[in-house]
Amino acid sequence: MSGGSYYVPATSKWPILGSLALGTMLVGFGMILVHGLNGLMMAAGFVALLTVMGLWFRDVIKESRSGLYDAQMDRSFRQGMAWFIFSEVMFFGAFFGALFYVRTFALPWLDGEGAKGVAALLWPDFTASWPLLDPPGDVSGAREVLSPWQLPLANTLLLVGSSITLTVAHEGLKEGLRQTTRNWLLVTVLMGFTFIALQGVEYYEAYHHYGLTLEAGIYGSTFFLLTGFHGAHVIVGATILTVMLLRILRGHFAAQDHFGFEAACWYWHFVDVVWVGLFLFVYVF
CATH class of the missing domain: 1.20.120.80 (Cytochrome c oxidase, subunit III, four-helix bundle)
Structure with a gap:
């Protein structure tokens, strides 16, 4: 990582898995509201979402601790967090x-x-x-x-x-x-x-x-x-x-x-x- 470079993370499976977990949780919640079913599907989606988030953050921490991130990545993280709080x-x-x-x-x-x-x-x-x-x-x-x-x-x-x-x-x-x-x-x-x-x-x-x-x-x-x-x-x-x-x-x-x-x-x-x-x-x- 030299001056002026930009670290591009490797292809990750976590975004699609996180989307599937979140979708499962919301569908389960909808089934509770509409059909009065038990919350097993929603609970499974929630656990899966927490697992994905934990593993995803683990990878980010490893990349940061390995010195892969530079000033540009720091700005990207700051902008992302600022927009998240705005939302x-x-x-x-x-x-x-x-x-x-x-x-x-x-x-x-x-x-x-x-x-x-x-x-x-x-x-x-x-x-x-x-x-x-x-x-x-x-x-x-x-x-x-x-x-x-x-x-x-x-x-x-x-x-x-x-x-x-x-x-x-x-x-x-x-x-x-x-x-x-x-x-x-x-x-x-x-x-x-x-x-x-x-x-x-x-x-x-x-x-x-x-x-x-x-x-x-x-x-x-x-x-x-x-x-x-x-x-x-x-x-x-x-x-x-x-x-x-x-x-x-x-x-x-x-x-x-x-x-x-x-x-x-x-x-x-x-x-x-x-x-x-x-x-x-x-x-x-």
Whole structure:
């Protein structure tokens, strides 16, 4: 690899195998929704997808550790990660957009406001409010809403704090302080999985004590779509950081050459920012 060269990875089977695994998982999920079948096919696709991702990342790590990547490849990785995070911004933007549309337009229309206020003829006693605890028609709503100042606040403090601890770990790596990196990264990982545990407790409380479920009208569906997908991203991010911790323990990364670690940091900070938006617009306002 000389100056100005560009490393082209060898032909790989992982993209097509990953596509097949993902397709199997989604078809299995669709069969559960449409036909009520068991989740064996979806589970098999999920396991296959995790296996492909693990083996694919293993190959990338080996190539990086072998010195095959140059500055051009580093730029390619950075651009790829930036576009990936942008796609995630658009993903959550769609769900936030649905939430804002319902609150800003749909509910006032149902209450008789504006040009589309004729919808009020269907439910003349309907009063627009958010959260919507008593939806019109046969839709059951939540009995109560979760207080933002208990578990949601604790989870907010955990995620914001985890961004701080991760930044300390990253700065330690850039300074060559590997023990500092290891310790603070371990704290970050523990905070991430603690967040997931607390969210599990919150979901249990919502379902069993507040009547807040996916079937609890538009409030229930938007609540679980936003917080559920975010929770899935936290699981992914905490898993990635766990891999980064294992790589640190094995002596991987250098002070000036550690984009794998940096990309994990980008992803985790993005997840934290999304949660702050969720805390404000789903729980508080």
